[in-house]
Amino acid sequence: MKLFGAFVIPFVIVFIMCFGICKGTKIFDCFLEGAKGGLVTVKNILPSIVGLLVAVGMLKASGGLDIIVKLLSPIGKLTGIPEEIMPLAVLNPISGGGALSMYEMILEEYGPDSFQGRAASVMMGATETTFYAIAVYFGSVGIKKTRHTVFSALMADFVSFVASAWTVKLFFGS
Amino acid sequence: MMNYIWGGMMIFSFISAIFTGNMQPLSDAVMNSALDAINLIIRLTGMMCLWSGIMRIAEKSGLTVYISRCLGFLFSRLYKNVDKNSKTAEAMSMNITANLLGLGNAATPLGLEAMRRMQEENGDKTRATDDMIVFVVMNSSAMRLIPTTVAALRTQAGSASPMEIMPATWVSTGLSLLAGIFAAKTISAIMSQKSSGIIKLKRGVKV
Structure with a gap:
């Protein structure tokens, strides 16, 4: 492999x-x-990337991200996403680099073959950085009205988060 | 939508920083993130040029035509206004192929090429078409067959079987793609029905 x-x-x-x-x-x-x-193309997507990375950097540095994770943790409980990987689920759509380092932390803390480690692995393998993709794809052609793209893409993300917890339960038992 | 989310992220950060006392880190983050963006762009530039160049070879030599023929069955179902023999369909199928192979760096320039071609046929240059939405939603969820990065990190972390998560990943990706496409298509359908309803209503008033 x-x-x-x-x-x-x-x-x-x-x-x-x-x-x-x-x-x-x-x-x-x-x-x-x-x-x-x-x-x-690179020249066209530069402004979107600067804008997005600054907003994401602010969200992380201010501690706002931790607040969002806390606010969303009841949803995690309802849907079966383990509490320990909720921060990964929140970070995943907005920051690719951030999600990657969070994923490495989870692997280190719980081990790659634990339930948390496996669910986090599936989550990482099954998603892309949604906001980055939207900003870059529409930014490159100058589209401002993205209509229901954000909603649909977040819907896809949500399903993949829940599915990653459930498929690991299904395939690996615990 | 992006306007509200982007603004919301920054305003929320500022308010959070007041309560958490992280104003100095926040201020540093503004400066550093702008620099990070440039670093990212520099790393992207080489990849963008490389894969755009290679794509042009694939296109000129006619390879893209074969690949889009193989994926042609997708287009009639997923996209309303993309002719499966068009240049747009070719760029889209190259993007999907690159995604499946796990070549994320190649998929982006190919996808942007497809966006550029869809934009040429777009009547309202500031507004996303239904097809664009489906395409971006597909690209915002993962379409890769082999999660190479994840497998590498799992190996590094000492996993007994780094690849064992693959079937679970396929199921999750598949479900999430279906959900995204379903949401995009359903909302598009509802919206177009509504707007045509309004037109009918207006006509009714006139008559």
Whole structure:
């Protein structure tokens, strides 16, 4: 499995290169053209990323995040998400880096093969940083009215949080 | 919606800091986070350029056409206004493929390319279309088959079996994707019904 993981990226790149050469594509010219486009994309998403990271940084530093976790912990009890990983569930949609370090802390504290460790692992594997994705995707094309995207995406997150606790119970017993 | 959430996050932080006495950390966080954003962008820039370039090769050589044909069955069901033979569908299928392979860094530039193409056909440039919402919701939940980062961290933490969580992850991801798409589509349907209802009502008044 580890070996497979190392294979994916080089294989994908080499495969695309070979395909291009076989079809007679000028691969380096195409690459440069595309890479230039990538640069424009980065420029377009920069403002959204600055805005989002500052707001998330403020929320963490002020202790506001801890307050939100406390406020939401009854929901955790109702839905079967273990109390110890509720902070991860709250952090997950807003901050990718924050969620990752929280996840490492949980692994260290409870062990990767405990109920908490497994549920946290499934939660991490089954979600992306929702607000980051929304900010970057809509920010890149200048869309301001995101309509019901946030609601739908949070709905998906909520289901994956609850499901990660329940699937671990189902697959591993405890 | 993002306006309220973004503003709310900052106002809530300020009020929390008053009560928790964390005003100095909050003030530092403002400065540091802006710097963090630039660090993140610098790390992203290389990846964005690399994968956008590789994507262009895949596109020019016709590889994307094959892949979008394989995923064509998805488009007619999920997206109302995306022709499965269009360039938009090609970028979308490349994005989905990259997501499934766990190439998060590649998925983002491909997804943004798809967004750009959807935006070209969007009548109101400031308003998200129904298809865009479904697409962003899909990208905001995980579509990867192999959770490589999680497996690596579990190995590091001394797990007896780092990959054992995979089936549970698939079920959770699948359920969450379904929930997200269902929510997006249902609300879109209700909204369009309402607005067409209003138009009918207005017409009725005129007649």
